[in-house]
Amino acid sequence: MKPKRLIIQAISIGLGILAACMVAEAVLRFTDVNDYVVLPVDKASGLSIHASDSSYEISRPCLENTVTDNNLGFHGPPVSAEKGKNVFRIVVSGGSFVEAEQVPVSEMFTTLLERKLNADPRRASDYEVIPLGFSGNGTFLDTLYFERFGESLKPDLVILLETEYESAHDDPRFTADGRVDLSLPVPSPSRSPSMDKFRNIYHHSKLIMNVFERLYSRYTELKQEMSDDLARMASFTDSASDSATSSVSKDQGVWDMGAKLMDSLVGTVSSVHARFLLATWAIPGTPTLTTQELRDQSQRSADRDHFPYLDLSPSIADQYARKGASPVWSCDNHWSQAGHEYAAESLYEYLKQNPKFLSK
Amino acid sequence: MTFASLAFVGFFIIISVAYYACPPKARWALLLVASCYFYMAWVPKYILILFALILIDYFLAFKIEGSTGKTRRYFLIASIISNVGILFVFKYFNFFNENVSALAALIHWNYPISYLKLLLPIGLSFHTFQSLSYCIEVYKGRWKPERHLGIYALYVMFFPQLVAGPIERPSHLLPQLKKTVFFDWPTVFSGLRLMGWGFFKKLVIADRLAVSVDYVYGHVGHVPGPSIALAIIFFAFQLYADFSGYTDIARGSARVLGIDIMRNFDRPYFSTSVAEFWRRWHISLSSWFRDYLYYPLAFAGKRMTKLRLYLSTLITFTVIGLWHGANWTFIIFGALQGSFILFAIWTENTRKHLMETVGLAKLKGFLKAWQSFAVFALFAGSCIFFRAPDLKTAFAFLGNLFTGWHISFSAFMLQYFRQPYDTLGFGRGNLILAFGGIGILLVLEYLQGRMPLIDTLKRRPIFLRAFVYTGLILSLIVFNAYVDKQFIYFQF
Numbered sequence: 001m002k003p004k005r006l007i008i009q010a011i012s013i014g015l016g017i018l019a020a021c022m023v024a025e026a027v028l029r030f031t032d033v034n035d036y037v038v039l040p041v042d043k044a045s046g047l048s049i050h051a052s053d054s055s056y057e058i059s060r061p062c063l064e065n066t067v068t069d070n071n072l073g074f075h076g077p078p079v080s081a082e083k084g085k086n087v088f089r090i091v092v093s094g095g096s097f098v099e100a101e102q103v104p105v106s107e108m109f110t111t112l113l114e115r116k117l118n119a120d121p122r123r124a125s126d127y128e129v130i131p132l133g134f135s136g137n138g139t140f141l142d143t144l145y146f147e148r149f150g151e152s153l154k155p156d157l158v159i160l161l162e163t164e165y166e167s168a169h170d171d172p173r174f175t176a177d178g179r180v181d182l183s184l185p186v187p188s189p190s191r192s193p194s195m196d197k198f199r200n201i202y203h204h205s206k207l208i209m210n211v212f213e214r215l216y217s218r219y220t221e222l223k224q225e226m227s228d229d230l231a232r233m234a235s236f237t238d239s240a241s242d243s244a245t246s247s248v249s250k251d252q253g254v255w256d257m258g259a260k261l262m263d264s265l266v267g268t269v270s271s272v273h274a275r276f277l278l279a280t281w282a283i284p285g286t287p288t289l290t291t292q293e294l295r296d297q298s299q300r301s302a303d304r305d306h307f308p309y310l311d312l313s314p315s316i317a318d319q320y321a322r323k324g325a326s327p328v329w330s331c332d333n334h335w336s337q338a339g340h341e342y343a344a345e346s347l348y349e350y351l352k353q354n355p356k357f358l359s360k
Numbered sequence: 361m362t363f364a365s366l367a368f369v370g371f372f373i374i375i376s377v378a379y380y381a382c383p384p385k386a387r388w389a390l391l392l393v394a395s396c397y398f399y400m401a402w403v404p405k406y407i408l409i410l411f412a413l414i415l416i417d418y419f420l421a422f423k424i425e426g427s428t429g430k431t432r433r434y435f436l437i438a439s440i441i442s443n444v445g446i447l448f449v450f451k452y453f454n455f456f457n458e459n460v461s462a463l464a465a466l467i468h469w470n471y472p473i474s475y476l477k478l479l480l481p482i483g484l485s486f487h488t489f490q491s492l493s494y495c496i497e498v499y500k501g502r503w504k505p506e507r508h509l510g511i512y513a514l515y516v517m518f519f520p521q522l523v524a525g526p527i528e529r530p531s532h533l534l535p536q537l538k539k540t541v542f543f544d545w546p547t548v549f550s551g552l553r554l555m556g557w558g559f560f561k562k563l564v565i566a567d568r569l570a571v572s573v574d575y576v577y578g579h580v581g582h583v584p585g586p587s588i589a590l591a592i593i594f595f596a597f598q599l600y601a602d603f604s605g606y607t608d609i610a611r612g613s614a615r616v617l618g619i620d621i622m623r624n625f626d627r628p629y630f631s632t633s634v635a636e637f638w639r640r641w642h643i644s645l646s647s648w649f650r651d652y653l654y655y656p657l658a659f660a661g662k663r664m665t666k667l668r669l670y671l672s673t674l675i676t677f678t679v680i681g682l683w684h685g686a687n688w689t690f691i692i693f694g695a696l697q698g699s700f701i702l703f704a705i706w707t708e709n710t711r712k713h714l715m716e717t718v719g720l721a722k723l724k725g726f727l728k729a730w731q732s733f734a735v736f737a738l739f740a741g742s743c744i745f746f747r748a749p750d751l752k753t754a755f756a757f758l759g760n761l762f763t764g765w766h767i768s769f770s771a772f773m774l775q776y777f778r779q780p781y782d783t784l785g786f787g788r789g790n791l792i793l794a795f796g797g798i799g800i801l802l803v804l805e806y807l808q809g810r811m812p813l814i815d816t817l818k819r820r821p822i823f824l825r826a827f828v829y830t831g832l833i834l835s836l837i838v839f840n841a842y843v844d845k846q847f848i849y850f851q852f
Contacts, residue, residue, distance in 0.1 A: 009822055016826025024834045027796075031789035061571040061841050064787040210838040222366035330578075330785070331571055331842075 021207060028206035033059045036209040038199050042073075045148040047141075049073040049134070058101050062331035067101045072149055075099050076110060076131040083154050088125035088358060090114075091132055091150045091274075093142045094161035097281065097343075098133025102334050109335070112344035117351070117358070124359065130155075138165075139261035140172035143268055155274045156360055159347070160265065162280050164294050172261055179264075262301045275357055278302055279347065281312040283333050308354070315346035361401035363609045364562050371398070376548075376616055384540040388514050391537075391617070398519040399482070406481040409446060414513045416442045417491045421498045421505035432499065439495040443488040450480050455686030483523030485683055487516050489648055494530045496652055503530045511537050518619075520610040524603070526624040526644035533621070541618030551615030553814070556832050558608025565797035566602035567841035568790055569594040575785020577747060580756045584764025586776060587783045588757060595747050596740035597798050600629065603642070627805045632731035634700040634738060638677075645683070649676050670705075674698040684746070689754055693745040700738050793839060 035056035039048040050056075050069040058065050070078045083089055092098050092110050100108045114129035132150050134141065142160060150158065173181040202208045262278070269276045280298050282291040295311055302309035316327050319342040327339030335343060351357050361367045375394045382390050399407055416439065423435040448456075454475050464471035494515070497503035506512040515534050521527075576583050576591035583591075607624040614621045624643050631637035638646045658664065658672035674695065681694015715721045720730070748754035767775070775783045780791050807813055817825060 012821065012823040013826040016823040017830045019823075020827045020830035020834060023831065024838060027793075028838060031792050033787070033789055059787055059789060061568065061786050061790050062575065062781075064781065207834070207838065211834070214837050214840065214842065218366050222370065330574060 025205060025207040028210060032206050032210065033057045033064060034206070034209075036203045036206065036213075038203045042148065045144065047144060047148055050075075053078075060102070060329065060332045062329050063102055065102055065104060068105055072132075074132055074134070074149070075101060075105065076108065076133075077105055079128075079130050079153065081152070083128075084126065086125050088127050088157075088360065089153060089155045090127065090129045090157045090159060091146070091153055091155035092129060092159045092161060093132045093146050093150060095133060095137040095142070095163070095166060096135035096334060097163060098131050098161050099135050100131070100133065100335065100340065101135065102329060102332060103337055103340055107337050107340055109340040109343040109347070112340060113347050116344060116348040127358075133161075138172075139258060139265060142166075143261065143265040146265065147268055151268075151272050155269075155272065157275045157277065157357055158269045159277045159279055162278065162294075162298070163283050164291065165283065166258075172257065179260075258297060259301050259304070263305060266305045266307055276307045277310060277357060278307060279310045279312050281316065281343070284328055308357075310347070310350050312343060312346045315349070316342040319345060361398060363606060364559065364567075367401075372613055372616075379617055380543045387541070388508075388510050388537060391519070392510055392514045392517065395514065395517040395519040395522060399517065399522060402482045402523075403479060406479075409481055410487065410517065411513075413443060413446060413488065413491055414509075414516050417495055417516075418506075418509055418512050421495055424495065424498050425505050436495060436499040440492065443492050443495075447484055447488050449476070450478055450484055452682075452686045453478075486525045486527055487522060489527045489645075491516055493527065493648060493652065497530050503534075506530070506534055508538075518614070520614040520617075520619075521621055524606050524610070525642075526607060526610070526622050527648050528622060528644070533619075536619045544618070547618060548616050550814070551612045551617075554612030554615060555609050556612075556829075556836070558605045558610075558612055559836050560832060561601040561605030561608065561801065563605075563840040564793070564835055565801060566598045566605060568786075568794050568797060569598035569601070571786045571790065571841065572784045572794065573598055573747065577749075577753070577757070579785075580753055580760060583760070583783060584767075585761050586764065586767070586772070588761045590776075590784060592740050592744060592761075594794065595743050596629075596736065597801070599743060599746070600625070601797070601801060627809055629736050629802070630732050630805065630809060631735050632728055633704055634697065634735055635704065637735050637739060638697065638701075645680065649680055649683075653679060670702055673701055677701070687749075688751050689745040689748055692751075692754075693742055696742040696745070697739075700742075790841075797839075 035058075037050070037054075037056050040051055041047070042049045050073040052069065052071045052073045054073075055066055055068045058067055067075050070076050072079055090113075098110070100110075105111055108131060110129045110131040114127055117123065117127035117129070130153060132145055134145055137145065139160075139162065146158070175181045266276055278298055278301070280294055282294060291313075295313075298309050298311070301307075316339070320327050320338075323338065323342075325336070325338035327335055327342050329336045361371060371394075375390070378390055379387055396407060399410065420435050420439045420442075424432055424439070427435060457473055457475060461471045461473075494503070494506075494512075498505050506515065511534065514537050515528070515530065516522075518528075518533070518537070573591050573595045576587050604625040611621045611623070622644055626640040626643065628637050628641040631640055654672055654676040657675060658669050675698075677698030678691055678694045680697070681690045681692070684690045684693070712721075715727065720727050744757055745751075745754050748757055777791065778788060781787060784791065786794075804813065817828060
C-alpha cells in the first residue's frame with residue numbers, strides 16, 4: 001500500500017473515531033446528569049473534600065439526587081462552628097453510607113435521627129447530628145477526617161458507622177514501631193497548576209469520566225470475580241448460594257490491622273472527651289462468613305477498648321420484614337430512603353434504651 | 361461466570377489464543393476443559409450430573425444403534441427417562457409436589473412428601489434437550505453414534521451454548537467439532553462483531569429496561585396503568601434483547617473458534633402472524649418441539665384430523681410454556697401462544713374478508729405493519745405471565761393496567777418523562793437511552809430485512825466503519841446499564 005493512501009486511511013480512521021467520540025459525548029451530555037466534580041484538596045490536611053456550600057448531581061439507573069454539601073464540605077445540613085450551650089452534638093463518622101449521596105439531606109439517617117431525638121419535648125438538650133461521611137473512607141481515613149473536621153465541633157458522642165467495606169479497603173500508614181501514623185498528608189507541592197487545569201478540562205468531558213470510572217470499576221470487579229471463581233472451584237462449593245455459604249474469609253491480618261486502626265480512632269475520640277459508639281451494617285451480598293467476622297471482630301474491638309457496639313443488621317432486617325420496603329436501592333448497594341429510615345430508627349431505639357449516651 | 365462479565369472476556373481471550381496455538385488434534389480437549397471450567401464457575405458439584413447424563417446417553421446411543429424392534433425403542437425410552445427424569449427432579453418436582461399437596465389438602469389427605477431443597481443446575485433444560493435430540497436422531501437412524509466420548513461430551517458441553525442454547529442437533533454441531541479449523545481473520549472478526557452486538561443488546565438495552573420492569577413488577581398495586589403498559593412493552597424488548605443478545609454472544613464466540621452455531625432468532629418482532637413469530641423466535645427450541653413433539657403428535661397414526669392438529673398445537677405450546685419453568689404462569693403463557701395460533705386459523709377467512717371489505721388488503725405496507733404490531737401486542741401481553749412470579753401478581757398486574765389513565769398532559773410529561781422515578785423506576789436519562797436502544801434495535805433489524813447490513817458496512821468507507829465500531833465499543837463502556845443482571849434464560 002502506498003504511503004499516501006496509508007496516511008489517508010489513518011486520517012479517515014482517526015476522524016471516524018473522533019466523530020464517534022463526539023456523538024457519545026453529545027448523547028452523554030443529554031442523558032448523564034452526573035456532575036464529575038474535581039475534589040479540591042484541603043490545604044491544612046491534604047485530605048480531599050468537596051467544595052463547601054456546593055452541590056452536584058449524581059445519577060444511577062434507579063435514582064437521581066442533588067447532593068448538597070454544607071459549609072464543611074460534607075453532604076448534610078449546615079453546621080455552625082460554635083456549639084450552643086444546651087446542644088448535645090453527635091458526630092457520625094464513616095464512608096459512603098454516612099455521606100448518603102443517594103438521598104437528599106432531609107432523608108439522610110442522620111437528619112432523621114436528629115428529628116427523632118428532638119421530637120421528645122422532655123429532652124434534656126437540643127440534639128445536633130452531624131454527618132462527617134466521605135465515600136471510600138476506611139477507618140484510617142475516618143480518623144484523619146475526624147481529626148481535621150470533627151474534633152473542633154466538640155462532639156459529645158461520636159458514632160462510627162462501618163460496613164464490611166471499610167476494613168477490606170483501608171490503606172493506612174504505620175510508623176516504624178508499628179503504630180498507626182496519623183500525621184496528615186500535606187498536599188504534594190509537585191501538583192502543578194497546569195496539571196490542575198488539565199484535570200479540570202477532562203473532568204468536564206462526560207465521555208472521558210465515564211470511560212475512566214467504568215473501566216476502573218470493572219477492572220476491580222474482574223480481579224475479585226476471578227479470584228472468587230477459583231476459590232469456589234477449589235472448595236467445590238456452590239456459586240448460586242455463595243452469599244450464604246461461601247467460605248470467602250478475610251485474612252486475619254486485615255482484621256488485626258482494622259483493630260489497630262479502631263484503637264487509634266477510639267484514642268482520638270477519647271482525647272476530646274466524647275463517648276464513642278461503633279455501629280456496623282453488613283452490605284447485602286457480602287459473604288456470610290465475612291459478615292459474621294465483621295460482627296465478631298467489631299465485638300472483640302469493643303470488648304478490648306471498652307466501647308459499646310451496635311450491629312444494625314438484625315434491626316434493619318426486622319424492619320424490612322415488617323414494612324416491606326427494601327433498605328437498599330435495586331441498582332446500588334447503598335441505603336434507600338427506607339434504609340435510612342430503618343437505620344435512624346435502629347440508632348434511635350438503641351440510644352433511647354441506653355440514655356447514658358445522651359447525657360454529657 | 362456470566363457472558364456479560366469481564367471474567368468471561370478474559371476467559372474467552374485465553375481460550376481463543378490457546379485454541380489456535382494448540383495442535384488441532386488436541387483442541388477438543390482444550391474446549392472440553394474450558395467448558396468444564398465455565399460450567400463449574402456456577403455450581404461445581406453439578407458437573408457430576410452432567411457427566412452422568414453424558415455417559416448414559418453415550419452408551420445408550422450405541423445400544424439403540426445395535427438393536428432392533430422393541431428393544432431399540434426401550435433403549436430410547438431409557439434415554440428419555442434418564443434425561444427427563446433428571447429434569448423433573450431438579451426443575452419440576454417441587455411444582456408437582458406443591459400441586460399434589462394442594463390437591464391433597466382439598467380432599468383432607470395427609471400428603472407426606474416434602475419439598476426438595478435443590479438448586480436448578482444451570483442450563484439443564486438446554487443440555488438435556490440437546491442430549492435427547494442426539495439419542496432420538498440415532499434412534500431414527502438419521503445419525504450414527506459418536507464413537508469419541510470426548511467429542512460427544514463436548515457436543516453436550518460446548519461452553520458458548522451450554523447454559524442457554526441454542527439447542528443444537530448432532531448433524532449440525534458434531535461434524536464441526538471434529539474438523540480442523542484454521543485461523544481466518546475475517547471469520548474471527550465477524551465472530552467478534554456478533555459478540556459486540558450481542559453485548560450491546562444485553563448490556564445497553566436489556567439491562568436498562570430491566571431496571572424499570574423490575575421496579576414496576578415490584579410495585580404492583582402502587583403504579584398506575586400507563587406504567588404497567590410501558591413495563592409490558594419494555595419487558596417484551598428486554599426479553600428479546602436479553603435472549604437474542606445472549607445468543608449472539610454464544611454464536612459469535614463459537615464463530616471465533618471456527619464453529620457455526622444455529623440462528624435462534626430471525627427478527628421476530630417483524631412477524632405478521634403468531635405462527636410465523638414462533639418460527640422466528642427461539643428457533644432451536646420451537647423447531648425441537650416441532651420435530652420431536654408436534655409432528656409425532658399430529659402425524660402419527662393413520663388418521664389425521666383437524667381436531668388432532670389443533671390439540672397437537674395446543675399441547676405443544678403448553679409444553680413449550682412448561683419447558684420455561686415449573687409454574688402455572690409459564691403454562692398459561694404457552695397455552696396462550698397455542699390459543700393465538702388456533703384463533704388465527706379459525707378466523708383466517710373472516711379476517712381476509714374483513715380486510716378486503718375495508719380496503720386494507722390493498723395497503724400492503726400498512727397491513728404488514730399492523731399485523732406486526734398485533735403480533736407484538738399479543739406476545740407482549742402474554743409475557744405478563746412469563747415475567748410475573750405467580751398468577752396472583754399476573755392478574756393484579758392485568759387488573760391495574762386499566763387504572764390511572766385519567767391524567768393531564770402536563771402531569772403525564774412530568775411523571776413519565778421529566779421525573780419518571782416513581783412511575784417507571786428510573787430517570788429521564790435512562791428513559792431516553794431505553795427508547796433510543798429500542799429504536800436502534802428496531803431500525804437495524806428492519807434494515808437487515810431489506811439488505812445484508814454487515815456486507816453493506818464492509819463496502820462502506822473506512823471512516824464510517826471506524827465510526828460504527830468505535831461507537832459500538834464506547835456504547836458498551838459508557839451506555840452499559842451496569843446493573844449486573846443475569847441473563848433471563850439462564851434460569852431455565
